Amino acid sequence: MRLHRTGSLPLYRQVQQVLQERIESRALLPGDRLPTEHELARELAVNRLTVRQAISELARAGQLVVRQGIGTFVAEPPAHFVVTLGPERSMAAVEHTTRTLEQEGMPAREVFLSSAIEDCAEAREQLRLPRRRLRRVDTQFLVDGEPWSANTYWLADTRFRGITDRLVHDGSVFRACAEHYGTDLRYAWRSFAAAAASPREAELLGVAVGTPVLVREGLNIDSSGTPTVYVTRRLRSDRMRFVLRYEHDPIVE
Amino acid sequence: MRLHRTGSLPLYRQVQQVLQERIESRALLPGDRLPTEHELARELAVNRLTVRQAISELARAGQLVVRQGIGTFVAEPPAHFVVTLGPERSMAAVEHTTRTLEQEGMPAREVFLSSAIEDCAEAREQLRLPRRRLRRVDTQFLVDGEPWSANTYWLADTRFRGITDRLVHDGSVFRACAEHYGTDLRYAWRSFAAAAASPREAELLGVAVGTPVLVREGLNIDSSGTPTVYVTRRLRSDRMRFVLRYEHDPIVE
DNA sequence: AAGTGGTCTAGACCACACC
DNA sequence: GTGTGGTCTAGACCACTTC
Incomplete structure (x- = not known):
């Protein structure tokens, strides 16, 4: 997988889309751990900070849960x-x-x-x-x-x-x-x-x-x-x- | 002004405190423009990204308003x-x-x-x-x-x-x-x-x-x-x- | 054109969790 | 110790606003 600036969609949004697609396609299930930030950066050929920016927005939106020292996980559907x-x-x-x-x-x-x-x-x-x-x-x-x-x-x-x-x-x-x-x-x-x-x-x-x-x-x-x-x-x-x-x-x- | 890692308070939180103090002391009033990110970075002797991290949290919390190409402003008290x-x-x-x-x-x-x-x-x-x-x-x-x-x-x-x-x-x-x-x-x-x-x-x-x-x-x-x-x-x-x-x-x- | 914030990189070191 | 995310740097270029 390789991302690059196309049109005017920033890289970190493209990274978000990749992650969201994996979640929606159920390639990643609630509770699953994502690849590490380093791995994602390498895989998508972007800087780790770019991956972090993508992840932090998704975490704020409640789609991901980040746990220091452990990893980043797909959030469980909120038990509203x-x-x-x-x-x-x-x-x-x-x-x-x-x-x-x-x-x-x-x-x-x-x-x-x-x-x-x-x-x-x-x-x-x-x-x-x-x-x-x-x-x-x-x-x-x-x-x-x-x-x-x-x-x-x-x-x-x-x-x-x-x-x-x-x-x-x-x-x-x-x-x-x-x-x-x-x-x-x-x-x-x-x-x-x-x-x-x-x-x-x-x-x-x-x-x-x-x-x-x-x-x-x-x-x-x-x-x-x-x-x-x-x-x-x-x-x-x-x-x-x-x-x-x-x-x-x-x-x- | 010079910040440095003390105790365990991250630099960007110290930057936040500096900004919040200026707002609370009314050195910066609602509607006022902050120094540019470059200026703040120079003044506080931190990287511009560190300043940005501080600002983005305060903006999300509604204390600052960031406008691309123009500047960052102290938010007007919300007219709830x-x-x-x-x-x-x-x-x-x-x-x-x-x-x-x-x-x-x-x-x-x-x-x-x-x-x-x-x-x-x-x-x-x-x-x-x-x-x-x-x-x-x-x-x-x-x-x-x-x-x-x-x-x-x-x-x-x-x-x-x-x-x-x-x-x-x-x-x-x-x-x-x-x-x-x-x-x-x-x-x-x-x-x-x-x-x-x-x-x-x-x-x-x-x-x-x-x-x-x-x-x-x-x-x-x-x-x-x-x-x-x-x-x-x-x-x-x-x-x-x-x-x-x-x-x-x-x-x- | 000049100045602002927005994005991105490469690389480093730190703090935390687990073994 | 090893591996994870957390913080930080220096420097670059882009997009938007204003003049």
Whole structure:
């Protein structure tokens, strides 16, 4: 195989096409290891950096998975787990998702990462709190040992005093609010956006920097309508997807 | 300024930090042009490729905008337009969004791109149609002349015969369905995910390949409950964001 | 024509995983 | 140690924008 500049298609795009053809023709199956970068470079008579440029775009797009020291692999078709959102503002939420996952043999749990007094303009405004009262709690959602989301919660330090100690053994913030503080939460709003994974987020999610992540933010209010928890989740877009169903009587999270 | 390998932080990350510091300290303001890649390379005593690697990640993350032949600029803070979704399945949808945008002085319109008989397993399943009856329509949503979303609609060719001609002057597919075919649509479901822009999508949206985009899919049914239009939208995540409000009585799309 | 970013090369060394 | 991907360099030429 030999590539060369033709028309105006850059070499690295031609390399991409070669790889995509091999995947689509099933010459390479999900989970298979690609030839090494050196081998591909030699085989296609291009520089290794050109191969890397081709691979890195395909990896970002989720078609390949690169593992340092091991090799580059054809990605498994994403096990898009569908989370169904109802029109309700209730929050059986995490509970429901967790149960569903477990029924499919995928043990899910939320793990506490860190907690600190910290300021954040957006959280301050949403919660209407002075800056010194703002507590930030970070958690990770693991499914089958694999990180699926990185979460940041903002809440009033005074109202949930000592919550950090509660979270060490069970990282579920919402459960802690309910069980230890008697606070029933429901949604005021939730939002969806897409963003590139920052270095920190990429590490937490086990993906490459710049990988698209689904950003879900939400404000939770207590039964009196007071803004109580402002949460930001970054979700692996190759693992989760949200669906708003209107037909049937709908469930949660 | 001189960078060198310290600890284990790669050079290109140090270059990123330098740039981010200049942006955060407001030494570089939104819209400002950065020094050229050659200049940065010389100034920081690193290779130009190293500078490029730093810049390309920041560009993907939306902090910088790179324009060939012109220069690299600090991105304007994203004018996240918020689209409010109600729990209703109704579809005042595009209408409402368009009106809101226009009130803010941003003329919005949907533009027809192409139309063809084409097969798609997912669309076939959603619409329960045989493959030969499947029509694909592509449109672009422009706000103030700038592309905000790339849309693909799937519908029954027989039911909407001649729709292509209707769309040439007004690209709004939903409006065409209502006005020319008397079909009132509402949502059965909508979904949200994130993905990397493919070369084709990147071109339509005016962003770099691999930029995170918000993927919104939905199935629309007519008043008898028949699946009628299956639509996939790719939205610029630096321009739009979806919010589900639960508090007030809610509006549309 | 001049200046910008876009692509490509050859070669080197480093960090990580596995044996 | 061996082999993988990760980082980095020096230098070249191309494509696009502006003048």
